[in-house]
Amino acid sequence: MSVLDALQATLADEHAALYTYGVLGARTSQATSPALFETLTAGYRRHRAxxxxxxxxxxxxxGDPVAAEAAYDLDGTLLRPPQLERAAADLEAASVEVLLALVARSSGSVREWALTEATWSAVWQLQLGGGAATWPGAPELDLP
Amino acid sequence: MPGRPLTRRTTVGAALVSPLVVTACDIDPPSRDSGAAAPTAPPPEDSELVAGVVAALVRARAVVEAATLSQPDLTALLTPVATAHAAHLEVLSGAVADADVPAPAPPTIAAGPARALGAVRRSEQRLLREVRRGCLDAASGDLARVLASMAASTAQHGAALADLPAGGEPS
Known part of the structure; x- marks a missing residue:
């Protein structure tokens, strides 16, 4: 896989992440869950950038940037704040995995950018109720 | 799009010990100047880079151990950090000759949980900088990915410790 392929795969993942964040934000009440709404809004803005x-x-x-799909499937029922928060944390965990693949396939400024974004997504999981992991984005290394 | 599955014990060793294998690997990064080019053979300086990260990990581990000995109440808080250090060292140390693994003098930790926690926070920030540098400089894409995951883990643990009040008790 070339660095262009890896960039396109990361971009495709970001299209899905933005769609998901949009749905999660739309299902979150700014009045009754202001902290979660703020966290999801900040996440949406980061992924948009x-x-x-x-x-x-x-x-x-x-390359010619890959376009977004019209819609994406979302897993499970996402109606209550804990479900929405968990879905966003899962999204960030998946983003770390994709960005680490870009780290492996790139160098220089592209690698540095991917590393910074992977680190941000890993830390943002803590804002979404997640815990610190030993191998974020590389789950196979957790295996004995 | 997950990266190519890697096994815990072979990833770094393969990248450092078998350069010909890595040269033929389809996920090795392109050359540094272009950002997109043909795979390159990993230069031997990756061994030195790994030794540097291992030294940084050993230093950070010593700080956590000293903080825990000095302030046993911090044990529960710092155990996840120590567990991550041990796992990271397990993966990397196999690629470094025993003689290259440093044995640092036990660090001195100031009295009090807040100061001990502060010392661990600073140590983890230093470790993060070292691991990040190693990731950016690595010639092997596999190694860079492993170090990127370590950096993300170190940042997570650092953020978890930073969210605690000065006394070290979770709010």
Missing amino acids: RRDQLRLMVRDVG
Whole structure:
């Protein structure tokens, strides 16, 4: 897989993440769950900036940025705040995994950007009720 | 899109010990100047890089051990950090000759839980910088991915400790 392929895969994942954050935010009441609403809004903004940056990076290496799907499947029932928070934490965990794949396939400024974003997603999981892990984004290393 | 599955004990060893294997690996990174080019052979300096990260991990582990000995009440709080250090060292130390693994003098931890926790926080921040640098400098893409996961873990543990009040008791 080339760095362009990895960038496109990361961009495709960001399209799905933005869609998911949009749904999670729409199902969160700013009045009754202000902290969660604020956390989801901040996450949405970070992923939007990430998507825009990825589009530029894809063009920089001569690619045509992959477009978003019309809609994405969301797993499970997402109605209560704990479910919404958990879904966002799972999304960030998945983002770390995708970004680590980009780290492996890139170098220089692209790798540095992917590492920074992976670290942000890992730490943001704590804001979403998650805990610190030993191998975020590399679950196979947790195996004995 | 998960990365290619890696086994715990072979990842780094394969990247450092078998350069020809890694040269042929389809996930090795492109050259540094272009950001997108053909795979390159990993230069031998990755061994030095891994030794540096191992030294940083050993230093950080010593600080956690000293803090726990000095303030036993912090044991529960610091056990996850110590567990992560041990797992990270297990993966990396196999790629470093025993003679290269440092044995630092036990650090001195100031009295009081707040100061002990402060020492661990600073030590983890230093470790994060070292692991990040190693990730960015690694010639092997596999190694960079392992170090990126370590950096993410270190940042998570650091953030968890930073969220605690000065006395170290979870709010």
